[in-house]
Amino acid sequence: MRDKVNLPETFDTFSDHWAPRIVAEYNGNDIRIVKVDGEFVWHSHEDTDDFFLVLDGLLDIELRDRTVTLGPGEVFVVPRGVEHRPVARHGEVKMINIEPSGTHNVGEGSPQSAAVAI
Amino acid sequence: MRDKVNLPETFDTFSDHWAPRIVAEYNGNDIRIVKVDGEFVWHSHEDTDDFFLVLDGLLDIELRDRTVTLGPGEVFVVPRGVEHRPVARHGEVKMINIEPSGTHNVGEGSPQSAAVAI
Numbered sequence: 271m272r273d274k275v276n277l278p279e280t281f282d283t284f285s286d287h288w289a290p291r292i293v294a295e296y297n298g299n300d301i302r303i304v305k306v307d308g309e310f311v312w313h314s315h316e317d318t319d320d321f322f323l324v325l326d327g328l329l330d331i332e333l334r335d336r337t338v339t340l341g342p343g344e345v346f347v348v349p350r351g352v353e354h355r356p357v358a359r360h361g362e363v364k365m366i367n368i369e370p371s372g373t374h375n376v377g378e379g380s381p382q383s384a385a386v387a388i
Numbered sequence: 389m390r391d392k393v394n395l396p397e398t399f400d401t402f403s404d405h406w407a408p409r410i411v412a413e414y415n416g417n418d419i420r421i422v423k424v425d426g427e428f429v430w431h432s433h434e435d436t437d438d439f440f441l442v443l444d445g446l447l448d449i450e451l452r453d454r455t456v457t458l459g460p461g462e463v464f465v466v467p468r469g470v471e472h473r474p475v476a477r478h479g480e481v482k483m484i485n486i487e488p489s490g491t492h493n494v495g496e497g498s499p500q501s502a503a504v505a506i
Contacts, residue, residue, distance in 0.1 A: 346392040
């Protein structure tokens, strides 16, 4: 059984962006924390929803027909198959993300590294 | 597609304890927020892990051999099949919990109501 994890303390242990850390596992999913800044790429996940909970900062989740802006304490789920692009336009964003264990941010062969366990 | 949900604003809409509200769905799981106070009952889930993220207050998760105390920003997962009892000894606790959609807190026939969508 994993010990509890303190999220603020864990955020203090890293500074790289778009490089998630796995803080817990739940039924084959990774609960990940990540710092992001600037633009990600347009992508979609065919086999999984994409869960976002912003803890600090402002995150735009661009959809093809609108933009959903999340502030601290705001939750949004991009359903599977829906194209989206996360963009942090106003400085660093800290957030929680959930993905099935082993999922890469934008699929196999992407330049993004896989999430790493803390 | 569901709209985003603001967690602090949603917490302000209810005051009952041990009565989760579903704020999002992710791959067949409910992301729930709940206010708790006092003792719950000993229980385990045979088919699912139990995810806790405390947002406010102090929550004791009693296990048979030890107690894990979670404060704000702390995450803990009780693996499936492990007996546990959540206890808020020091006043109200606000937290996020994840369970497979349709799961009751302590199984079928329990006095706890199922989670309701907001």
